[in-house]
Amino acid sequence: MSRMVPPERNHPSHTPGLTSSTRITDLIPHYSRWLRGDDRRPRGRDKYVRTIQSVANWIGEDADLSDLDERAVRRYREDMADRALSASTIGNHLSVIRDFCKWAMGEGLRDDDPTWRQQWPSKAEAEPRALTQDELDALLKAIASPQGQDEETVWYWRRNRRAIMTMLYTGLRLSEMSDLVWKDIQFQERRLVVRNGKGGKSRSIPIHSALLAIYLEVPAVDRIGGKAICGKREDGLPLTYKSFANIFKVWLPRYGITITAHQLRHTFASQLLYHNANLHEIQVLLGHKRLDTTQIYLRLDERRKREAVERLPAYVAE
Template sequence: MDKLLADFLRHLSLERNSSTHTVKSYREDLTQAHECWQEILGSTDYAIEAVSPRLLRRYVAWLHEKGYSKSTAARRIAAVRSFFRYLCRNGVIQTNPTLGLRSPKVDKKLPGFLSDQEVDSLLVQPEENDRFPNRDRAILEVFYSAGVRVSELVGLSLNDLKLEEGIVTVRGKGKRERYALLGAPSVEALRAWLVERDQLLAQTKKKSDAVFLNKLGTRLTVRSVGRIVGKYVNRAGLDANLSPHSLRHTFATHLLNAGAEIRSVQELLGHKRLMTTQIYTHLSKQKVQESYQKAHPRA
């Protein structure tokens, strides 16, 4: 079991290029599950085949008994699912015991944005056995990196991309154009998808200048992108109410929480009025207090 866990974590780090934080979270979640299974099975040396659907249900009950929140339990179950999908894909086991395993229903979180850890968990969800993993990974990365609206994302064409410069031209509300920024992970994800995109067009014998295509070789719709994002939100064990707009919200909130100027965020989001941008300023009390202590002369 220890070797299988080590192989999976190495896969996340080297092949999936997951962040150190993500690998650390998976290590902690799976190590805890491993220890729980040892306790239930009464053995420190058990075969992976001993992890049955019944054992996994007992593990879910164990998380509840320990008093873990629904979101924490859902995240840890999602880690177990990813681990067993990896084992099945590599032929270590023939049957995935997590099929049919239910996560606890996560309570609504307001406002609808993700923590750093939840973003890491979401971005790593597309896997090689998905229909278009590179496309889906690029969609998630562009949402978080550029803060675009879903309508803006599906409207992207090849001429809008300037990957060498890390920018993309976006057409927002009122047909206003702006530049959005692409981080290195989103550029890498786009490059991988564009290779597959060309192959897809060759197979379907279609012509299109759209960046993101469906299986027929035509431009993705807003509804399709919503389903794609929802699929990975569910797989990661996150709040089912999270949407593509939640990733835009997350983009803005993380920038502001890290100290970005609200005017800069306004420009990146393409907001006409500053008041619109201010709805994204969900700073914690601690952040507000820290800013006050640093800025106020009589603090």
């Protein structure tokens, strides 16, 4: 059976000056503005723009939309596999191509989605990795005091400890933590508000009394609305996502601790489960859209499993 060939796309774009033969590279700024207008998060917008730029570079400097066809997408997917990129990364790139092409379709620049027959790679189910009790004790002991008493060392210790304890007591994602400002801390209500979290969703999390005490260590004059809870030393502005990640990649190893930010989120969930929170409560606190995402934490609780096994009767006659 012969393949249907899309008709020529001579109809005008919704954006003056753009046509189906405009180079992909020249379309990217328009796509970026659309992402901003669609209220995508800044880090997500940047990621989408970088990804579609890498696709354009791979196809060729002068590539236009007609070059981004099913065959090109398939070859690009194969190239990513040859470079041993993860299934998650490959799937993300395909999703960006789909999003970009849907934008182009909305602009009247093309009539098809070249990803519609692509097979998304199967992602290996990630096993949550909470800190063991020994690891948690080691972390808390390591950051109990700074490694020096000079002003700069103490300042960074206070900030980074505040970040770690916030994530441990709230389960915030790294991106959510880096966006957190003081106006998101409602002291009277004792709750923390996550604005525009993953998927654009907001949620609130009660503040544990131990975390509240850490916040109150910060002078009131520094707890000003738009200032980041864990910002830069110079101006209090939020750290970049990369700089925030360096707390875990660079700063914590100096204290002899090697963990990831996401392990604190897993630890928050597993500790809630161990202390009798139900799955729906954990789902709401973590900001999961689907309950089955939260159910992976059932595999974490070794202590509960051990206690369940210990409740079995003694089968060996005494």
